[in-house]
Structures are given as structure tokens and as C-alpha cells.
Amino acid sequence: MASRKIRVDYIARVEGESSLDLHVRNGAVEAVRLSIFEPPRFFEALLRGRGYNEVLDIVARICGICPIAYQMSGVHAIENALGIKVDLPIRALRRLFYCGEWIQSHALHIAMLHAPDFLGYPDAITMAHDHSEAVERALALKKTGNELLRLLGGREIHPINARIGGFYRVPSRNELTPMAEALKRARDQAVDTLRWAADFTFPECARDYEFVALRRPDEYPMNEGRIVSSAGLDIAVADYQAEFIERQVPHSTALHSVLRERGAYLVGPMARYALNRDRLPAEIRALADEVGLEPVCRNPFRSILVRALELVYACDEALRLIAVYEPPARPFAAAEPKAAVGHACTEAPRGILYHRYRLDRDGTILEASLVPPTAQNQGVIEEDVRRVANAALDLEDEALQARCEQSIRNHDPCISCAAHFLKLQVHRE
């Protein structure tokens, strides 16, 4: 068999719609094309001509799974443009808001989308017959994350309470306190989820990724930091466009991002952990050691462990933030529009999310640029599939397809965000 073609028309258990084409010739993978065919959504054009204070409500609509990420990158970029400094309790509430999103997004992906690959089930529905406890845990975690989003954002999907300078309304201590009880239970459920995932069998794979993530001196990154990489990049967010470029590819409605000098790079939990493990509290590092998670994880199939570790951390961090919370003197800092350019990068559950806006004197948006994590990871995902497929070409098409899909899900792609996504076709010649 000299030639083999595998095509997956709709890749399941990912957020959004995409397909994969794999061309195999003379026993080697010749081409891998991850095609994102969701229609382009033109959010960047849609933002032009709108007021700066409309940004958060518009960008929250980009994704039902990670609206907080869009709101946080948006709010920080506008505030960067307008020179707004927020009070420390507002900063703490934003980090708490982000913890809610990490909890609900990571819990969903670990148990409902990714775990069936390791346990040999077609989906979480079938897996739930034999692993109901794990599925119930994930549902409880997701519920807790969503409750936190509802409390701070007014509602869990496309929240409405964040605004430039802070929040329309901030919670009282009494409103946050009951969340602590739910988060303590969530913390235990997250630890159980990590230990459950640690027992999975992971395919061998070692990739020499260039990891890219935010980094700060004093905490695991969420809302801010410098952009650093495992190859020595260390830049201010404002210099993002000098180092990273977006390219159009004919087979996808999503742009591919590359490092101008070195090409494909990886963002997301594996990158955050590799570059910021020293910023995790000792008890979280001890949990990583307990489950055998190496300080720098280069096996993408083990990303599920990193995600679970971050799930525990997000619960702990939310509990810490609630324990020390003091309501701010004012819910938001006032803003005066001016002609300016602002940039921001925050750590969405799937990796760094870059926003840049150019504002007119009256605050009208003249230009908007949004670079989601999945667009940044596409090059790495295609290369992962190429390597995984090359190592598994002796498998029948069905098993090969499953392995390829698993390697895509390793990175929890959010196709809707990137469409600017999955079908798999393997073509063997």
C-alpha cells in the first residue's frame, strides 16, 4: 500500500467545526491540513466604528466557553490605551473572575472531551456508564465555575457586568463567602480529577516546543505579565506584533500565527506550566510531583494532567482571593476617551489571547486586532498530528484517525474562536 488518505469531516469533542486531511505516501505522512471551515466572523471589522465602552459586550460574544478571556484582554487593552489604573480590589476581582472561567473550561475539557480518548470511549455519554463518578465530578466543577461567573458577571455565558475601569456592580463580602464552601468542595473534586487522570496510559511522544506564556514576578499568570518563551523571548505585550505575525493559509478560515524568527510555537497550559512552575504554590507543586508530572512536560498527551493541576490551582487561588477580599471604594475607575493605541495579553484557558485597539479622540475604535490561542497553536497542532501519525502508520485507518483526533484534542482547540474548525481524511498513496 503505497498511498493512503484519511479524512475526518467533522472532528468531534472540540469547540467548533473543523476537518483534518492526512496524506500518506510510501509509508510517510506527506501532508497534514487542519481546515477550519467555520465561516469567518469578522469581529475585528465589526468593532470598528463602535465606542470603546462597547468592546466588552461585543467581544464576550466571540466565545461561549471563554468570554471572560475576551472581556479581560479587551478591558486591559482599552485601559492601557486610556491610561486607566484600577484599584487593587478590582484587580483581585478580575483574577477571581478568570479563576471561574479556568475551572469551568478545564473541567469540561478534561472529563467530557479529552478523557474518553484515554479510556477508549467514543464520547463522555458512553464513558458515563462506567465512570459516572468522574463525570459527576466534572459537572459539579463546571457548575461551581459557572456560579462564580454568574456572581461576578451577572450571567455565566456572555457576562454583562464587566466594564472599562472595573465592574458595574461589585459583590459584598457576604455575597462571596458562600462561594468559598462550594470552592472547597470543588478543590477536592479537582484533586480527585487530577489523580484519576494520572492513572491513564499516555502514548509516548516528546516534542521540542517553543513554549510561549505570560510571566510575572509574583504569581501564576492570568491577567497580565511579560510575554516570555522557552527560547529566551522576553518582551512587553506592546511589542507582540513585532515578534509574532499572522499568516493566511488556503485551507483554513483561521489565520496561523508564527514567531517571526522561529515559526510555530505553543501556548496554553503546557506552556504556562513549563514557564511558570516556580510561580505555583508549594502544595500545587507537591501535587504535580505526587502524580509524576515532570517540571517541563513535553508530551502533549499529558497536557490533561497540566490542565487538571491548573484546575486545582484555580480553586485554591479563588479561595485565597475570596478570603482576603475587601470591596473597592468605587466599583470602577472613570475614563476619559482620547486618541491612543492600547495592547493587552491575558491567559485564556487555552493560552495567551492578544488584543490591540486604536482609538480616535472620542473613543471610537478605528482598528481592532484579536489573536486567539487556537490560531496561535494551529501550526503546532498540525506538526503534532504529522509526528503522531508517522509513529502510528501501522494502525488501521479507524485507529489512526482516533489517535490523530486525540492529538488535536490535546490542545483543547476552540475552533469557533479561531475562525475564524474538524473533519479527518487520511489519504494513503
Added chain:
Amino acid sequence: MSGTDRPSVLVVGIGNSDRGDDGVGPAVARWLRGRLPASVKILERSGNALALLNDWEGCSLAILIDASSPMTEPGRIRRLDLTQNPLSLAFSPASSHAFGLAETIELARSLGRLPLCLVAYLVEGEKFAAGAPLSPTVAKAVEAVVERILAEIFSLPQTWRDHA
């Protein structure tokens, strides 16, 4: 049913009122408000289908109203008993966000978390454009669905309806 504050009957209008005929579920839910016993809980849901597992926890009967994909007859009303039968993907295509209505119902079935009875009224949609109102044929079906649900709930044993 044990003595909880859960309603024994739940009605959920599913959909996005800003996407044309996708808004038929919420439209029915709004028409039903004030016309059902106070113990019957009426919700409008859009987006997170998994939230239904919590919404219907402890319910004897949950009635869902949703738009179905355009097929042959816009405005056509289908009543499906999902207590024993899955919701066909022909009516409810998979969500682009991993867990749509059909998947959520089957997950609940796997976990033993379905209400005692689960019924869906599906109204075949015609247009789903952003910002559009209900199309005339689907708007006309709203009243018919409301009447059928009222008749269904008022024919229930008193103990189901009035439990609170």
C-alpha cells in the same frame, strides 16, 4: 418526590431570541407566564445545555420547547417523548460547543439524571438570521404550542401540578 423546593413540573424555552426562529422556545415560555400554577417553574435557556441537568433535578415532568432545523414544513410542531427515546440529531444538530441538547439528554440518561418524564416540543424553523424576529409561520405556531402545553399540564394529576 420528597419535600423539596423543586417544582414538580418544569417548562424550559430553549433558544436565542436574537436569532430569528431560534427564539421560538423563549417566546413560548414568555406566553406561558401567568397562565400556569405558581408551582410550575418556567425558564428560558440559551447556550449552556448542561445546565438543564441541574434545572430539572427532582422534577416529575420537564417540558422543553426548542426550534428544530428547517426540513420541509416551517412552523410544524412535533411532540417527542424523550423519557425512553433519544432526541434524534435530525431535529437537533450537534452544537458547535461540544454539548448540545441531544448530548445533554443522553448524558443525563447515562447518569440516571433524567426527570421522570421528559417531553420536547420542537417547532420547525425557517430562518435563523442574526437580529431577525420570528418568521410569520413560526410566530403563528407559538400560540398552538402554548395551548398544547397548557392542556398537557392541566391534564396532569393534581399532586404533580401543585407540588412545591
